[in-house]
Amino acid sequence: MLYLKKNLTEGLIQFAILLSLIGVRVDVDTYLSSQLPPLREIFLGPSSAYTQTQFHNLRNTLDGYGLHPKSVDLDYYFTARRLLNEVRSLDRLQVPSTELSAWLAYRDTEGPVVSSPQSGSSGGSGIALENASGGLEEMGNLESSAVRGNGTLDQGYGQEPEENLGAVAPEDSSELHNDDDDSSSNNLTKEDIDLIDILWRQDIDLGAGREVFDYSSRQKENKVEKRRSEEEEEEDDLTGDSWRNGLNQGQGEGPVDGETGESIPQQLPSLVDQTSPSLQECLRLLEATFPFVEETEFPGSVYPELEDPSEEGPSTSSSQGPLLSPLLPQTDSPLDREQQWQDIMAIMDLQDMEINEAADPSFNTSSSSSGVDTGSLADFSFSAHTPINQDVSLHQASLPSCSQDFQGGFFSPELGSCPMEAVGTAPPATLLRLSSSNSSDVDSTFEATNLTDVLLPPRLNGSSNGTGLPDLLTGLLEEALLDEISLLDLALVEGFNPAQASRLREEFDSDSGLSLDSSRSPASPSGSETSSSSSSSSSSSSSSSSSFSEEGAVGYSTDSEAVDFEEGGAVGGCYQPEFSKFCRMSYQDPSRFSHLPQLEHVAHNHTYNLAPSHPDLPPAPGKKGVGREKQQQQQQDLLDKQQSRDERRARAMKIPFSNEKIVHLPVEEFNELLSKHRLSEAQLALVRDIRRRGKNKMAAQNCRKRKLDTILNLEQGVEALRRDKARLLREKVEFVRSLRQMKQKMQSLHQEVFSRLRDESGRPYPAGEFSLQYGSDGSVLLVPRRLRDEQQQQPSRKPEKKQKDKKK
DNA sequence: GTTCCTTGTCATAAT
DNA sequence: CGATTATGACAAGGA
Structure with missing residues (x-):
């Protein structure tokens, strides 16, 4: 149901956006407006019905970036x-x-x-x-x-x-x-x-x-x-x-x-x-x-x-x-x-x-x-x-x-x-x-x-x-x-050349505030995936973590990771915090947007919550590195630095299980988990906040990805409609x-x-007469x-x- | 130091 | 009604 709804809504939105985009272009010609109405009737008339369906979502979407292409259109228009x-x-x-x-x-x-x-x-x-x-x-x-x-x-x-x-x-x-x-x-x-x-x-x-x-x-x-x-x-x-x-x-x-x-x-x-x-x-x-x-x-x-x-x-x-x-x-x-x-x-x-x-x-x-x-x-x-x-x-x-x-x-x-x-x-x-x-x-x-x-x-x-x-x-x-x-x-011929397209894209991006960058760190398989191990090590190594470290503790322990992934059914190796869902997303995107020039430069890994995959860090510091305080300290720092705030908080609060679990476990299991461990109110609140934020983070990522997809699709749709x-x-x-x-x-x-x-x-009749x-x-x-x-x-x-x- | 980008987070609404 | 999801807005962090 939800899925269908989603799709429907998205489709409608996209369609509406396409129409609006086209309309914009057409409108650009308003100086010709007098003539256009009929044309619009012909071509867009039926669509008008669609335009009326302004969904909430649609509104939002449109608000973001619907019309910016105008500028492009203007150029195009004059040229035309x-x-x-x-x-x-x-x-x-x-x-x-x-x-x-x-x-x-x-x-x-x-x-x-x-x-x-x-x-x-x-x-x-x-x-x-x-x-x-x-x-x-x-x-x-x-x-x-x-x-x-x-x-x-x-x-x-x-x-x-x-x-x-x-x-x-x-x-x-x-x-x-x-x-x-x-x-x-x-x-x-x-x-x-x-x-x-x-x-x-x-x-x-x-x-x-x-x-x-x-x-x-x-x-x-x-x-x-x-x-x-x-x-x-x-x-x-x-x-x-x-x-x-x-x-x-x-x-x-x-x-x-x-x-x-x-x-x-x-x-x-x-x-x-x-x-x-x-x-x-x-x-x-x-x-x-x-x-x-x-x-x-x-x-x-x-x-x-x-x-x-x-x-x-x-x-x-x-x-x-x-x-x-x-x-x-x-x-x-x-x-x-x-x-x-x-x-x-x-x-x-x-x-x-x-x-x-x-x-x-x-x-x-x-x-x-x-x-x-x-x-x-x-x-x-x-x-x-x-x-x-x-x-x-x-x-x-x-x-x-x-x-x-x-x-x-x-x-x-x-x-x-x-x-x-x-x-x-x-x-x-x-x-x-x-x-x-x-x-x-x-x-x-x-x-x-x-x-x-x-x-x-x-x-x-x-x-x-x-x-x-x-x-x-x-x-x-x-x-x-x-x-x-x-x-x-x-x-x-001219108007929609790559340059313009790119311009459009840029406009979209700027307008929407979206970055086309699909290659965000989490998505990138290479960068962050290792983090789990490191994080786990860090967590284990962390002084206080011992009490709950076994579960994977605050940080991401290998165990916890394994468990989490198994439980979650997630694919291993993905950006940990995000889990399978996120991994899917992230992986999908890069390929799609790879063609976009803007995306190329977006290789940053801003993910805070990723466990650092630093070569420096020993794979399993917790057990081995007792002797090297320095290293541990460094690792700690790194962990602190690289751990998400929630992770740090969880660590600080000595939450006995990993954030992944907190975030990705189904409600029932999550409740079970909570029931297993006796947690203070503060801990419980933190855990719930972590869960909420974690889910929201994923949601945000999904949302952004969707936005990008929508924009790209709209772009294609507009082009197709123009051709038609x-x-x-x-x-x-x-x-x-x-x-x-x-x-x-x-x-x-x-x-x-x-x-x-x-x-x-x-005699013939003269035509003139x-x-x-x-x-x-x-x-x-x-x-x-x-x-x-x-x-x-x-x-x-x-x-x-x-x-x-x-x-x- | 500024700007831009990415990401996370919050608030809110929708589901 | 609570949990989840979606999304705009904001802010932090990084380049």
């Missing part, structure tokens, strides 16, 4: 920070502008072009069929995977060919740069943090949680390459964003609800009947791609972006116009909240950019390039179908006036500019998405992210899992993750990237579909982004849209 920055800078630099731009260019050729930058994006209505099918499939896979998201993202992201990514207008990239700023992360308010935390939890609840990490392991192999590609891609994303921005500008914004700030969707004539064959084809394609589309919970969510019914001309400013109040009913969040979100989003944007970039390449390539990736994608597609279907299903393609939200919403810092409202009702999914992002923030995010992110991903997130939140969070998380990872990595944490963070980051890639694919798929849509006259809205009922509406724009700029086009019902 620096490295992180470097890493980020690398990402930026490396990021090649690719996918999006290329893709856009492609679109341009086919579709009607709105304006230069935008045209590319918007144009895509008529997509080259060649790519379309394949692209769609890929996209579908990606998207599906993305939708499923959490579980299975593992396979290839970064590996997709970047074909689509052609060089995009780098011009805007500057806007996107923010990611670098660490400050952004720092700017988060507590509320933001809380919000993030909540979102994060939601994310987890939705399934985005930790399971996600599993996949990472598979991907690890490709990590390095991926990262590079990702970084490059990220740059591409940036360009893509810029591109998007351009589009937004060109297209302007739709009408927004004054109160809500939501865009007011305009109902367009149903396109169903009128849908051109191409549209149907596209729909079919979509269906095939996303069989699950219909399943959705998708509450008729329309893309927020798409929803703006009335859009005013393509003006960049318009996109950024009024902030949209949360579309979602859920989000009662007042403007302040939105602001918070904006802040968050701003941060996320930066990160998103990075991520997207990273993701893009994989995204593109995934289908084509790496078999692994494709496979994974395929898997995803199947699994993920539902969410995508919902999004994609084009049942009712209406052409509401709002065209722009798409671009505007995305690009404009505030989504509000283009109210996301779906034609009639904002589906929960959309709402979700919006809510999660809260208009303005979303925009910022989108700016950073690719169109895909804006269009599809949000939906997917919102509809499917409520992962929309995750999206928003992802940015933050990523930042945090990156930071953490960098820190952890650094820690692993770093690994998990890495995995998380990869997951986020993959998710983004999938989103991008989804978006591209969306665009593909859109490009295939044809009006009655067989029309957008697809997905209804909760699975209907898909083709909505004009800006009626005005259309009318003004492209009178030829019909402002009104056809609603096409596409069944999935």
Whole structure:
């Protein structure tokens, strides 16, 4: 029982200490604190329960030395920070502008072009069929995977060919740069943090949680390459964003609800009947791609972006116009909240950019390039179908006036500019998405992210899992993750080098007041063991000892020793006073701590109670040395000197048995012993004190040893936990990237579909002017982004849209 | 002589 | 309730 308790308590304590240590390290990053909470939740959340178990022991332990490692952490932290920055800078630099731009260019050729930058994006209505099918499939896979998201993202992201990514207008990239700023992360308010935390939890609840990490392991192999590609891609994303921005500008914004700030969707004539064959084809394609589309919970969510019914001309400013109040009913969040979100989003944007970039390449390539990736994608597609279907299903393609939200919403810092409202009702999914992002923030995010992110991903997130939140969070998380990872990595690489470890140890030692020295004299087999003989001799030799000397008297007589050991079952040769227990302890320690440098110097033998093993002393002085008083005197002195106080006292009190017996005999035997000998009160008291002190001495030694063990174990545990944490963070980051890639694919798929849509006259709908809205009922509406724009700029086009019902 | 370390001891709480 | 154990704090002794 006791033993178990002990172990349990110790374990708990150790665990708690480990947690605290880790927490400390994490806390060191508090400047990053805003981001950390979610991470903590992920990694430490469960542990929090443990932390609450503050046992008495734990308290004590912690008091002693729990936190000192901080100093080390700080160094570590700064180093990590620096490295992180470097890493980020690398990402930026490396990021090649690719996918999006290329893709856009492609679109341009086919579709009607709105304006230069935008045209590319918007144009895509008529997509080259060649790519379309394949692209769609890929996209579908990606998207599906993305939708499923959490579980299975593992396979290839970064590996997709970047074909689509052609060089995009780098011009805007500057806007996107923010990611670098660490400050952004720092700017988060507590509320933001809380919000993030909540979102994060939601994310987890939705399934985005930790399971996600599993996949990472598979991907690890490709990590390095991926990262590079990702970084490059990220740059591409940036360009893509810029591109998007351009589009937004060109297209302007739709009408927004004054109160809500939501865009007011305009109902367009149903396109169903009128849908051109191409549209149907596209729909079919979509269906095939996303069989699950219909399943959705998708509450008729329309893309927020798409929803703006009335859009005013393509003006960049318009996109950024009024902030949209949360579309979602859920989000009662007042403007302040939105602001918070904006802040968050701003941060996320930066990160998103990075991520997207990273993701893009994989995204593109995934289908084509790496078999692994494709496979994974395929898997995803199947699994993920539902969410995508919902999004994609084009049942009712209406052409509401709002065209722009798409671009505007995305690009404009505030989504509000283009109210996301779906034609009639904002589906929960959309709402979700919006809510999660809260208009303005979303925009910022989108700016950073690719169109895909804006269009599809949000939906997917919102509809499917409520992962929309995750999206928003992802940015933050990523930042945090990156930071953490960098820190952890650094820690692993640099931070926990032997030097630091030693430092830690030192700190521990100093703090706890413990010495790591395990090689204390008693422990050392060599030094003190002989003492018994000498002590015995001394005792016997001592003048007064004769009366009880036979028993081994005060000192340690050989006899007494033998007896004691036998009785105690102790192993002979150990440090006498301590006996077997102690011997075990002492012997164990040295080996364990031998590696510690600090211990090396600790060879002192401070044990007072040890019988001196002086070569000078005759082995059995008592009997032989009658003649040599001098020697005896010397021995006496030595004995006195080396005997413990209790031994001396016992000798002085003429206690008839050895201190070992007094201390180590079981209670019964001890009582028997006392009963055998008639002892005075003083003697009895002394004997009891000796016993008490002797036991306490052993206890103290045990306690110290335990402390040391605990510290060492904790050290190891901390290191292990750090490693795990770093690994998990890495995995998380990869997951986020993959998710983004999938989103991008989804978006591209969306665009593909859109490009295939044809009006009655067989003309493609310009992507810039029309957008697809997905209804909760699975209907898909083709909505004009800006009626005005259309009318003004492209009178030829019909402002009104056809609603096409596409069944999935 | 000072500082640091180790060890023993005490007081106290927990077992 | 007494014995034992655990542990923080203190002090002695030694290097």
